[in-house]
Amino acid sequence: MTDVSIIGLGRVGLPLALSFADRGLSVLGVDKDPERLAAVRAGTMPFKETGTQELLERVAATGRLELSDRVEDAAHAQDIVITLGTPSFSHIEIDLRDIRAVLDALLPVLRPGHALVLRSTVGPGTTDFVAGYLAKHRGFAVGQDVFVAHAPERIAEGRFLEEIGTLPCIVGGVGEGSGERVGRLFARFGAPIVQTTPVQAELAKIWTNILRYATFALPNLLMMDCEQHGANVFEVIDLINRDYPRGGIALPGMTAGTCLRKDFAFSEERSNAPGMLLAVSRVNESVPRFLVDGIKRRVGPLAERKVAVLGLSFKRDSDDERDSLSPKLVRLLERELADVAVHDPHVHTPNQPLDDALRGADVVVIATNHTEFSRPELLRRVAELATRDCLVVDPWNALGAAQVFTYTAELALLAGARA
Numbered sequence: 001m002t003d004v005s006i007i008g009l010g011r012v013g014l015p016l017a018l019s020f021a022d023r024g025l026s027v028l029g030v031d032k033d034p035e036r037l038a039a040v041r042a043g044t045m046p047f048k049e050t051g052t053q054e055l056l057e058r059v060a061a062t063g064r065l066e067l068s069d070r071v072e073d074a075a076h077a078q079d080i081v082i083t084l085g086t087p088s089f090s091h092i093e094i095d096l097r098d099i100r101a102v103l104d105a106l107l108p109v110l111r112p113g114h115a116l117v118l119r120s121t122v123g124p125g126t127t128d129f130v131a132g133y134l135a136k137h138r139g140f141a142v143g144q145d146v147f148v149a150h151a152p153e154r155i156a157e158g159r160f161l162e163e164i165g166t167l168p169c170i171v172g173g174v175g176e177g178s179g180e181r182v183g184r185l186f187a188r189f190g191a192p193i194v195q196t197t198p199v200q201a202e203l204a205k206i207w208t209n210i211l212r213y214a215t216f217a218l219p220n221l222l223m224m225d226c227e228q229h230g231a232n233v234f235e236v237i238d239l240i241n242r243d244y245p246r247g248g249i250a251l252p253g254m255t256a257g258t259c260l261r262k263d264f265a266f267s268e269e270r271s272n273a274p275g276m277l278l279a280v281s282r283v284n285e286s287v288p289r290f291l292v293d294g295i296k297r298r299v300g301p302l303a304e305r306k307v308a309v310l311g312l313s314f315k316r317d318s319d320d321e322r323d324s325l326s327p328k329l330v331r332l333l334e335r336e337l338a339d340v341a342v343h344d345p346h347v348h349t350p351n352q353p354l355d356d357a358l359r360g361a362d363v364v365v366i367a368t369n370h371t372e373f374s375r376p377e378l379l380r381r382v383a384e385l386a387t388r389d390c391l392v393v394d395p396w397n398a399l400g401a402a403q404v405f406t407y408t409a410e411l412a413l414l415a416g417a418r419a
């Protein structure tokens with residue numbers, strides 16, 4: 001007997017499946033990607049997520065995780081959790097194709113007693129749509145015969161095992177019994193269950209991400225304003241925040257990633273302030289262009305100049321390259337006819353060793369604030385291998401020099417002053 005099925009063994013689904021199995025439930029994991037299933041069967045995590053490799057090995061030894069590529073098999077469990085991707089189309093519309101495909105596959109096999117949980121991030125109204133779909137095509141009374149709820153995932157990548165047991169779990173159930181039923185399932189992790197309506201759960205999730213996306217757009221816009229006025233963004237941020245009880249502006253960076261870059265579009269579908277969040281997105285999306293323009297202003301034309309881009313993933317110490325702004329930065333540099341070398345010690349995409357990327361570089365851009373790029377050792381390698389007057393671009397302040405654009409000689413002086 002299977003207790004719970006998880007459809008979509010991605011960065012959200014696989015850690016969740018392992019965590020349920022680790023709590024003693026028998027779990028069926030469903031995914032259509034044969035490589036993903038083969039990796040899990042072979043006992044290898046297909047991506048980095050702190051602590052999950054050991055967890056996978058522990059769970060594999062118990063035999064409590066089974067795998068399948070058939071969505072219909074998910075109906076062997078009473079509780080079915082959907083953790084599929086929900087991208088957005090480029091024209092302000094959620095792309096529900098994967099969810100629709102899975103619902104269509106489940107329709108013939110759903111029975112009274114089943115609970116269907118939308119764990120994926122969805123736009124307002126989607127959970128009610130799913131419930132309506134089941135009612136329309138199977139005549140179920142949702143909340144009585146079958147149960148449907150949204151239980152959004154709000155865990156930060158890299159912190160799954162730490163946060164699954166602590167972050168309040170929002171549950172928005174349709175009809176009478178859905179919230180309670182799905183709350184029971186997630187209560188196994190020990191975190192508080194917060195019951196609400198489906199649309200409030202949907203809004204809470206996407207606005208959690210909108211808040212972060214807008215929070216980072218402000219310092220990114222400030223960084224651009226500072227360049228225009230010849231000011232130092234890190235000094236201005238320090239002036240804003242220092243000993244001021246109502247401060248708290250964040251630091252600039254290459255803000256993107258698979259959730260932040262798209263989730264605001266789900267709200268924009270029916271916005272009361274059309275364009276406001278699009279402007280937020282435009283600010284974050286133009287950081288690579290801002291950096292390229294700033295480099296050109298200092299270095300001149302980039303044709304045949306060597307630029308080393310350090311970091312491909314969207315986030316510090318992560319191997320997740322989805323929706324990172326680094327490839328955009330590389331494309332923009334290539335459009336300037338620069339010779340671009342890329343290094344990232346975390347990702348799977350082939351890239352150059354650090355020393356090869358730095359050797360003879362006229363410009364070094366720290367595109368991801370990986371731990372490796374925050375060490376003085378990096379500065380030493382740049383000084384040894386790059387050109388003498390190499391421009392270092394560090395919007396994250398990974399090197400701690402508090403300069404978006406600076407030269408190696410200046411950096412060495414600053415490092416010396418700090419030592």
Ligand SMILES: NC(=O)c1ccc[n+]([C@@H]2O[C@H](COP(=O)([O-])OP(=O)(O)OC[C@H]3O[C@@H](n4cnc5c(N)ncnc54)[C@H](O)[C@@H]3O)[C@@H](O)[C@H]2O)c1
Binds near residue numbers: 009086101153
């Ligand atoms: N990655 C995160 O950190 C994060 C955090 C919070 C919320 N979310 C949200 O959670 C959801 C899932 O995100 P993710 O990053 O895990 O996505 P993902 O792309 O890593 O995983 C989705 C998985 O579903 C599988 N799949 C797609 N169609 C299928 C089908 N028809 N049948 C079976 N399997 C199928 C894919 O092969 C893939 O393995 C999204 O809505 C996302 O916005 C993600």
